[in-house]
Amino acid sequence: MGNVIVAQSGGPTVAINASLAGVIEGTIGSNYDKIYGSINGILGIRDDNIIDLSSIVASDPHFLKRLKTTPAMYLGSCRFKLPAIDSGDPIYNTLFEQFNKYQIEAFFYIGGNDSMDTVDKLSAYAAQIGSDIRFVGVPKTVDNDLCVTDHTPGFGSAAKYIATSTMEVIFDAQIYDNPSVTIIEVMGRDAGWLTAATSLAKTECCDGPDLIYLPEVAFDKEKFIQDVKSILGEKTNVVVAVSEGIRDAQGEYISASTGTLDNFGHAQLSGAGKTLEYLVKDKLGVKVRSIEVNVLQRAAAHMSSLTDINESEAIGKKAVDIAEEGVTGAMVTMERISNAPYEIKFDYAKIHDIANEAKEVPQDWINPEHNGVTKDMLMYLRPLVIGLPDVEYRDGLPVFVTR
Template sequence: MKNCIVAQSGGPTVAINASLSGVIEKAYTSGSYDHIYGSLHGILGILNNDIICFDDKLEDETFLQALATTPAMYLGSCRYKLPKMADDIELYEKIFAFFEANDITGFFYIGGNDSMDTVLQLSTYAKLHEKSVTIMGVPKTIDNDLCLTDHTPGFGSAAKYIATTLQEIAYDTSIYPLPSVTIVEIMGRDAGWLTGAATLARTDYGLGPDLIYLPETAFDTERFLEDVKEIMQKKPNVLIAISEGIRDKDGKYISASTKTLDSFGHSQLSGAGKTLETLIAHRLGIKVRSIELNLPQRCAAHLSSLTDIEESKELGRIAVAHALKGASGYMSIIRRESNQPYRVSYDIADISLIANEVRSVPRDFINASGNNVTEKMAEYLRPIIVGQPSLTYENGMPVYLPLPHLYPSL
């Protein structure tokens, strides 16, 4: 008997289920696995023996297609950091005892940076203890901050949502002749890829942000106020896009709470937009509002990119294909071959070169003043937001799959 199991971890995206469908499809059509299992809530499903089997679902020919366009994470998620082997070897023994008891020869983990740390730890244990289980990572993150891949599943759709939303906000805020400032806070703790996507709102027929600030350059509040005043000399309404993780020259987040850390030791960020709203109100005395895009950035399936969905599927397939050749301790990646025409290839990369690393926006994607992005950013972004997947609607609402951890009978 040879079985495989797949899990999802970290924050959701609208494309992570497309990667899941790619894993399941390739595992099924390869004929190399007798059963395909899913672990509910990431690695916790394995630790708690909380799993489902996809065998019956695959009898429905529409299942994988519907799965690929369902938002959030079909298998549920977790934010659980594996301890180092030296600190809790029994935990690793429990995980691999589960693999052995269920005849698991392939484990596929779909997630972002912290999830790839789990892939690294488990693949290292498997190698050290000569376990015959292949451990493979499949990338996912709207932050686009995983190394060695041109871009990550979920980012293209999130970028499309952000660009569309900024364009619509720009239209809305431009209708009044009264001076006003609108600040839009966009996800991105350490990398400003998502915020940079706001530049795509600047089309021949649309409006976009006047200023864009990313965490890759030091943020100066006095310079910021001068930037705003300079724009207001030319037009009454100023639209600003900022990353949640903007920080000063000393590396201090302008909105970080030093008292609250998540399970991975990251400072809890809250209110960069609100912080700057208060600053402008007090110092410039003009109408100002801040908008935090928050969760819709990662769950707006109605604005997803077909390119993103199709690439995400392929990355799932690639991970399985290489696992069947014996690869373990790798992540599937995208290589961009050209922009015009847009062409990519797929491969795998050593997980030890990816886990716990952060891929930042290149400096030449940001202007010299640090208050905008360059055309290189737009050229990089344009191809990956193209296309709209076909969604099924019922009574005017999109139809998505029910989540098994909420509806186990389905």
Template sequence: MKKNCLIAQSGGPTAVINSSAVGIAFECFRSDEIDRVYASNNGILGILTESYFCLNDVAFDQLKRLKTTPSSAFGSCRHRLKDWREDESEYSRIFSFFRKKDIGYFFYIGGNDSMDTVMKLSQYAEEKKLDVVILGIPKTIDNDLADTDHCPGYGSAAKYIGTSLLEIYQDAHVYQNEQVTIAEVMGRNAGWLAAAGALARYNGKQVVDLIYLPEVAFSMQRFLDDVKEAFGRSKNVLIVVSEGIQDCDGSYIADTAAVSDGFGHQQLGGAGQILRREVMAHITPRVKCVEFNILQRCAAHCLSETDVEEAYKVGKEAVRYAENGTSGYMVGIRRISSKPYLMKPALFKIEGIANKEKKIPQSWITSGKNYVTQECIDYMQPLIMGEKFPDYEDGLPAFSVLKSDERDTADI
């Protein structure tokens, strides 16, 4: 007999997280094994509160438009499940809901912490001999999930960063005045987003002069020496810095007593302003700081076609794996070659991914610790290729509208 499936999204949004959801949904609609396709409101919290809706009832044109709609269309959360060996209460509620709605397949789209949820639920199902297939689908602009070659969401964020830096470069070179510009991008412990600054080129020349990553200890004195040297060569210097740069003791340069999320991750931001003050005090008073903040996460006007289609393909392939009974894995990406660029979806055991971080290899960071190597650039370049545009209405992007207030409320 056919079973139903449930899709949920978790963690920070990206420009292509919905493309994976559409890939899952459309493949489920074609499946002989799956009947209804449900979406949980706000990730695992929607399951715990039995808040959901049915994608079978959503108009086709809205689902199709969802492929280029950024952010998490089903809502998100940052909720950590306790170890089920210590507290089974939430697990009992989750699987009770699965039984009530006849859920045989659960797809959780998210990053590191979401894969922790996938691991715990799949282990619980295996231990209790519960017949539910549970698979993780990767998404994170940070690109820090282990094992998979890269994460859907990263390519579009990297494309946005590269594009924005080119525009900043153009703006900074209008006048003959000397200037230092510092661009701060996201990245707590992995510098993949900052590394994307190396992709920005103008007339064949890299426009970013210096890049600072969390993977190497940050020295303020070395930073000032680097900037002085670059400023001596050109009176117009562009610097990219990750929000998560840390000193030799492992303390974040932007460390504050700020709030943290449900997983204990401290909210960062402000490293660029700290560096701006230091450059103003020691090198030049003309310093600008641009904090990309959340702008880099959901820039649908700067989608990478490669990113959109890979996200869709990973979601689609996840359904095929699920139909074969594969559970307790993440469906990631294996790179076949870089030139020409070829990839294929692949299974990665969830225990090798949950609560782990993939950082930029030290061999991909220059000896001066202030840039990335050509090997790193060659890795990133294919991921930003091609353009995919959302629909437009009245001159602005038009995004999908899912009427979650018309959810299926039967049996609640």
């Protein structure tokens, strides 16, 4: 048989390189010959910026193990959406000429929604021109908002980092005997999964956040102040977790908009947490601070979930398996067979059924007061954060791999 090529795209997570390791390992155990890597997503194929991963693996015995726990993207990323396949754009011709040049029989794209759209279009184009190159998507997103799959690679690690950091912030918040409010702002513009993960901080040694607000329900400022006031009547130090994407009943973000748009036309949010900090200060006059968990929630490889890293690797291997079986235009998925003991079945689904639909937190996993999550949410989250991968350290700092 011929060769395969793999690329990564979209925003980083700490598990996307574990999926790359999985694709490489899957290829090594397959009938495919070489595995190539395309630099900066699909653009590396277009621009002939391609590296030979097989020879890197052969020359560095530590490579795959270190790659598994390296954050972000070894191959680099891109934000590039393919034009419609009937657009007449020459890029399709360029890409398939490149596939022929490198004798590619399967292309694996590790990424989010945009990458799945690329896989969908390339497989449709292949069908149109009679090419039998396989196109398989390997999902990743810290946001956990992809449909069909039980959860997404990258989410469990972000959830573990967020839950652990929330617990540590709660310990930090408890030291003084004076009333205080601490607001933790978590990523998630439309889906509240990451913010919900703060609920995991409730353990035998920690109360967890006292209030949790997700973007799936309209945020009511008056009710929020009443909620905080009520908890302040019971305990000294109140900790609140909010999603960056909370909106009021009119759909307006609870944040000071800077009025500027980012490179993709999204409105720049300047902090739901900061906004609520000012609100609490104004209305309750109590000591208050806000903490933005920030980019570390998707980058903190040192606090990733072993379950997530192992699943991300397995999903990469599965992608190679199904390509060998002849599947194309599909994304690898996870189905939860049982929760205790936790068991996952790896499967796949046609990408056409997945793209452009976001999976929100179900309303019945949010408490009736709209300021917390239910036991169902906790049961869903718990297995995803178990274990710490064996990150290698040298001189006290992690050892990662770079190109």
